[in-house]
Amino acid sequence: MLLPALAAKIVEEVKKVIVEDVIVVTPEGTIIASTDDSRVGDFHEGAKIASGEKRTVIISKKDEQTLAGVKAGINLPVFFKGEVAGVIGITGIPDEISPFGEVIRKMTELLVNESYYTEQLNWEARTREAFVFDWIQLKEWTSAFTNRARLLNIDLTMQRLAAIAVIPDESLHYKGISSVIQTWQNSHPEDLFVQWGNNRIVMVFHSGDTAYAKGRIQSFHQFLEEEFRTHVLIGAGKSVRPSRLSDSYMQAERAIQSNSTHDARIVFDEDLTIEMLLNEISLKTKEEYIERTISPLLTEADLFTTLSVLFEKNHSLKKTAEALPIHINTLHYRMKKIEELTGLNPSRLNDALILYLAVMLLDKQPK
Known part of the structure; x- marks a missing residue:
């Protein structure tokens, strides 16, 4: 059976093709979508007949007096897998709108099929997602898990x-x-x-x-x-x-x-x-290490950037100065300031390692 969301989509698509009023009706005869919102929820006897007899039903002006909830036009059953999924009704003079009827029916059936297969793909995707999540989380496989794998051909x-x-x-x-x-x-x-x-x-x-x-x-x-x-x-x-x-x-x-x-x-x-x-170091330890090493540089943007670029350029003073870009003498001055503020000399291997680890840890801190 057609669901209201798909029915509404069908109405919108059909409106692009014809100007007449359109309704989408369940096999039981309830209008679930319409270009005239006031008709949604009404019973439509002509659509119920079209569904039950699996044939197109033409509604005349005379029929409006005897059939419940109908207007002159045509009602076409929409088939999915050989069964009636719903009925689409087009309001108007039957002789004028009948030529469009079969085209509209085929178009609607294509939309129904597309919706079905899209939903199938979405269901398969959600099923795979749930399976992979369990595969990662489960410490021991259960029979239910292995059965799901078999069903998914995994x-x-x-x-x-x-x-x-x-x-x-x-x-x-x-x-x-x-x-x-x-x-x-x-x-x-x-x-x-x-x-x-x-x-x-x-x-x-x-x-x-x-x-x-x-x-x-x-x-x-x-x-x-x-x-x-x-x-x-x-x-x-x-x-x-x-x-x-x-x-x-x-x-x-x-x-x-x-x-x-x-x-x-x-x-x-x-x-x-x-x-x-x-990655094995706790957040608390990282914070303490940063505080003991490069915290004075966190308010000195030029100095911290200089230190970071120095490491990026594998401690090449020439390449660091060119990348910043600053004069080589300015770079020496900044390195001296870094030592004064941190007590660590970037030119000494041991101090450089301490500073490098601090920069790496800072980069991994939650933003």
Whole structure:
């Protein structure tokens, strides 16, 4: 049976084709959408006859006196999978509007089919999302979980690799992201792709061949950037047994969080080094470390920027001065001021390491 939201959409689409009044009616004869809002909820006897007898019913002016809730025009049953899903009625002189009737019926049936298959795709996407969420969260698989995997045709025996894509533009419409996911999912059924919140996609790749899995990640990354026309960040975990997918997912999260220290837009957890340590440090410890080291620089924008660029340029004074851009003597002056305020000399290896860690920790602080 047609639902009111779809019925309203049908009315809007038909209005683009004809100027006559249009109604959409349930098989039981209740008007659920109309160009005349006052008719919504009324009983329409002509539509009920059209539905019950599965045929077009023409309503004359004379019929208006004997049939409940009708106006002169035609009523056409709309079929879905061989059954009447509803009736569309067009008000007017029957001889004048009849030529449009079959066209309007076909157009309406196309809309009904499109709505059905869209809803099916949405249901499948939501089912996959729920399954992947449970796959990551469950400590032990239940029989219900393995049965769902079987129904979704998901192989729980092969090695898997989890990855997370972050799309920076959160204004992208949910449907836009989901349609892109569906396009890729259809051509890569052995993998899983689900939307995670407003701007994330979680991917579960078949990773029996790790090099091949990495290649698919790179291909998907290119596909996303071409579709959304924006930079997309992907963090990828390591290949694991399917029962340990949560480990790979957490590694992908760590790779995402560690991106501030990488220029690449795809970060593999196995490539992380110092970031592994930084992510294990508690927020309280980070705050205390920053307070003991670079806190005096947080109100000195020029000095803090100078220190950050110095590290970005691998401690090259020439490249740092050019990037800022300032005279080399100004750079020496600022480095001296940094030492005076922090007690740490950026030119000494030990002090430089302490300052570098502080800058990295600050960059990872919640904004």
